[in-house]
Structures are given as structure tokens and as C-alpha cells.
Amino acid sequence: MKLYFSNIWLLEQFYSLVTSLEYNVRILKAEKNHIPGIALIYKKCFPRESMHREWIASTYASFPRASYFIVEIEGEVVAYILWCFKNGFREQSILELEQIGVAPEFRGKGIAKDLIKKSFELISAEVSRLNLNIKSIIVTTREGNHAEAIYKSALGVERVALIKGYGSGDEVILLKSIETS
Template sequence: MEIRKADKSDIEGIVNVYRVCFPRELKHQLWIEASFHSYPRGIYYVISDEERICGYILWCVKNGFREKTIIELEQIGVHPDSAGRGLGKKLIETSVRQFKDHLGSLGHAVGAILVTTSEGNYAEHLYQSALGVSRAAVIQGYGSGSEVILYNNHLS
């Protein structure tokens, strides 16, 4: 499995994973293309085998380009056909280093990491173990339920 920064030719593969992972969302292509064009603020990374994109992650700068900025894991998806193989954790751990390097090349350090997820989502434990985040707040009635805000501002 290869993890790398996505390029324009990966948009269709990212959309395919997004569509399967988030079926209630609308206009998948439009969302991915708009987010893709947020560079250098946001970058998609993909994990792929020799045949197709198995998953993607979108990292974004949350609070502007500062000396120490906050980054957000805005979205991650692993195709159900590839789930259960540890690809999500591998994608998170590898891509966060790549995104930190990207920001470093622009002259910025990462001071904190933010990620949100639906309350009760198994991914909360994944984020805690992979990123060292912990619960900072819960927003009741967010979307279809409650949203958990996870945060880590004790980065070394």
C-alpha cells in the first residue's frame, strides 16, 4: 500500500470512496473538487494498492497560517472493501507527518490537532490512539446526532 499526496487524477477515486463512506452526503464530486482546490491550506492524501484508491484523508489548516497553527483532520474514508486491515490508522499516522512537513516547508509549525466525529463512532478511539487527541467538547444536536470535538495541543 502506498500513501501519497493526491493529485488531480485521484479525484475520481476519492469521490468513489467518499460516495460509499458517506452516502447521505450530496454532490460528492463538487465537494471533493472544492476541497481539493483549497491547497496549500488543505491537502488530500490517498492510500492505494496497485488497482485503486482504497482510502483518503483531508488535512486542513484550521486557524490561518500562524507560527504554530492548528490542523484539522477534516475527513477520512476507507472503502468498506478495504476496511479492517489497519489502513485508516496507517493513513492517519503517515499523512499527518506529511502534512506537518508541508507546513514546515511554508515556515509554520503545528501547535495543535483537531478532529471531530459523531458521538458513538468507533473512529473516536482510532483518533485518540493515532493522534493523542482527547475529548474537548460535545455539540448536542449537530447534524444527525451529537458531534465530539477531539483536541491535542500538547504536541512535541
């Protein structure tokens, strides 16, 4: 266990060095071998959920409906994001940022915002390869979640609705329509 904490400390130091030198964060399309790392972060970020690995594996298997992207530092997954088609494969599709998780020891370093922006570029390219367009982006989050500001800043989404008593509290719906030419 001591080695694990030592590795976490080293990864934190490495990320601090990388970000302080303004290097780009390496963001990748997730592959099957990343499932355990994604599941570990999912478990840390969403502890009330269960069967973490099974959920991630089944969602991963639904590609191209769902696509995971990760931040990997020194071979370790430190963050992930899940983008999903919301309304089927349509010429004008709705993409949902369904979930994002950053390992607790890497929060507050700008990883989430970098991951949102870069993964949106990557998922946009995937959508284009399917000969589809993105009509809208939707994100839902719990009322009071500080991530709402990150979503607004990174994606330009705006609050359009509030669902009272949804899940663990009230749920905010954020949306951005995208003009296509």
C-alpha cells in the same frame, strides 16, 4: 460489473498479503487525477451527502489550506484523508483532520490508522515548508463513532467537548496540543 467485483476481490487479497507480510502501506499525496477515486469512496462512506465529485474537486483546489492523502493499491484509491488548516496560516497553526474515508471492503485492516499516522508525517512536512508550526490537532466525529478510538490511538487526541444536536447527532471534539521548541 462482474469484473469490478473480481478486481475488488483481487485488491482485498493483495492487501491481505501485503499486510500479512508486514509491508508498508503506500500512502501518497493526492493528485488531481485521484479526485474521481476519492469521490467514489466519499460517496460510499457519506451517502447522505451529494455532489461528491464537486465537493472533493473544490476542496482539492483550496491547497495549501486543504491537503488530501490517499492509500492506493494496484492503481486504485482505497482510502483518503483530508487535513485542513483550521485558523488560517499562522506561525502556530491548528490542523484539523477534517475527513477520512476507507472503502467498505477495506475496513478492519488497519488502513485508517496507517493513513492517519503517515499522512500526519507528510502534512507536518508541508506545514514546515510553509515556515509554520502545528500548535494543535483537532478532530470532530459523531458521538458513538468507533473511529474515535482510532483517532485517539493514532494521534493522541483527547475528548474535550461534546456539541449536542449537531448535524446527524451529537458531535465529539477531540484535541491535542503540541509543544513546540
